[in-house]
Amino acid sequence: MIKTPKIKLLALIxxxxxxxxxxxxxxxxxxxxxxxxxxxxxxxxxxxxxxxLKNDYNNAQIYKLKALLYxxxxxxESSILAWKxxxxxxxxxxxxxxxxxxxDYLNGF
Amino acid sequence: MGFDxxxxxxxxxxxxxxxxxxFNAPAINxxxxxxxxxxxxxxxxxxxxxRPGSGQIMEDNISFIFMKNGFNVSQLNNNKTVITLNDEGExxxxxxxxxxxxxxxxxxxxxxxxxxxxxxxxxITQSSxxxxxxxxxxxxxxxxxxxxxxxxxxxxxxxxxxxxVGVILKIKDETTGLLVWxxxxxxSGIELSSTTQICAKNSVGLISKLFxx
Numbered sequence: 001m002i003k004t005p006k007i008k009l010l011a012l013i014x015x016x017x018x019x020x021x022x023x024x025x026x027x028x029x030x031x032x033x034x035x036x037x038x039x040x041x042x043x044x045x046x047x048x049x050x051x052x053l054k055n056d057y058n059n060a061q062i063y064k065l066k067a068l069l070y071x072x073x074x075x076x077e078s079s080i081l082a083w084k085x086x087x088x089x090x091x092x093x094x095x096x097x098x099x100x101x102x103x104d105y106l107n108g109f
Numbered sequence: 110m111g112f113d114x115x116x117x118x119x120x121x122x123x124x125x126x127x128x129x130x131x132f133n134a135p136a137i138n139x140x141x142x143x144x145x146x147x148x149x150x151x152x153x154x155x156x157x158x159x160r161p162g163s164g165q166i167m168e169d170n171i172s173f174i175f176m177k178n179g180f181n182v183s184q185l186n187n188n189k190t191v192i193t194l195n196d197e198g199e200x201x202x203x204x205x206x207x208x209x210x211x212x213x214x215x216x217x218x219x220x221x222x223x224x225x226x227x228x229x230x231x232x233i234t235q236s237s238x239x240x241x242x243x244x245x246x247x248x249x250x251x252x253x254x255x256x257x258x259x260x261x262x263x264x265x266x267x268x269x270x271x272x273x274v275g276v277i278l279k280i281k282d283e284t285t286g287l288l289v290w291x292x293x294x295x296x297s298g299i300e301l302s303s304t305t306q307i308c309a310k311n312s313v314g315l316i317s318k319l320f321x322x
Contacts, residue, residue: 026221027265034269037299052221061219068271072299098297101133105296105311 026056033065042069060090067102076106135292135315141282143289143319147198150283151190157211167208167276170309178317194320201283204316209293210275213301216268223264272301274308280316290319 029052036045049066056062067082083099083106090096151171154164172190176182181193192204232253275295281288294312298304 025223027223027267030219030221030267034267037269042299056222059220059222061217065217065219065269068297068299072303101296105307 026052026059029055030062037065037069042073045069058089060086060088060095063089064095064099067099071102071106080106133294135278135290137319138287138289141287141289144195145198146194146200146202146320147196148194149192149202149204149280149316151192152203152205153188154206154208157208160211163208163211166305167206167211167274167309170306171204171206171313174306174310174313175317178313180317202280202289203283205279205281206312207277207279208275209277210273210295211301211305212274213272214270215273215297217271218266218268220266221264271297271299272304273297274301274304276308276312278312278316290316 029048033045033048033052036042036048046066046069049062049069053059053062063082063086067079067086070076070079070082080103083103087096087099090099151168154168154171156162156164168190172182172184172192175192183191183193185191233250234253235248235250273295275293277293278291279288280290292312292315294308294315296304296308296311298307
């Protein structure tokens with residue numbers, strides 16, 4: 001079916017790369033997200049956080065970081081949604097207080 | 110009897126709810142007439158111990174936000190900042206601000222879960238036993254499959270740093286020394302400069318409400 005060696009090579013790369021990509025864990029995505037954030041690539045950081053959330057959807061701290069990044073990008077509506085998710089999955093009062101302070105500000109007091 | 114207990118619980122919850130709702134509200138002297146205030150003198154803000162220059166940054170942010178809110182702001186020769194509210198007023202207030210937090214190095218830990226996807230191990234064992242003649246040899250094959258389903262567990266933490274700016278604000282009457290308004294506030298963010306600005310904006314927003322009636 002696959003006739004040319006070039007296509008064969010590409011197919012092989014695809015097949016071998018797929019298990020590597022699918023095996024990436026939350027911590028890999030989080031490390032990439034934080035590295036991207038530290039150099040100011042906030043949008044890339046958000047992409048990595050969304051990938052991390054697929055494996056760890058109820059992690060309040062990831063939603064908090066997402067919310068802070070959206071705030072830094074002045075995307076207030078998305079930030080509000082992320083803070084609400086943060087409150088939904090929060091397990092301690094400190095993070096709930098922080099989310100409430102941010103929501104008060106974002107909702108215009 | 111049952112209704113009374115239910116009523117008492119309901120009242121208790123209502124009181125608790127109201128207290129939580131007002132937990133972060135400023136403290137205000139309700140009897141003070143803010144309509145008679147002429148000026149607010151902004152005291153020099155001392156630097157936070159961790160960050161030289163932080164007091165001046167906060168002072169400039171507060172002046173900037175007061176101007177954005179439509180107040181007249183003057184910077185006198187002795188470096189004093191004066192906010193003029195009402196030319197017909199006669200009272201002078203002093204606003205002092207203490208920086209309780211001023212850092213871009215607050216460590217936050219994100220716990221993460223590592224998913225162990227498990228393993229499947231298959232062992233095939235084959236043996237043969239002859240019973241007298243080679244033609245009637247019996248071959249036995251057995252297969253053992255061990256499946257480890259893996260586990261999901263919290264296995265580590267990754268850290269990052271965020272900015273945090275906190276203030277305690279006090280407003281007192283210059284003549285009598287009466288404390289008329291106090292508030293503590295903090296804000297967090299990724300960048301220190303924008304976090305400082307939001308902290309100042311929210312603080313000034315609350316002060317402005319005193320003079321908008």
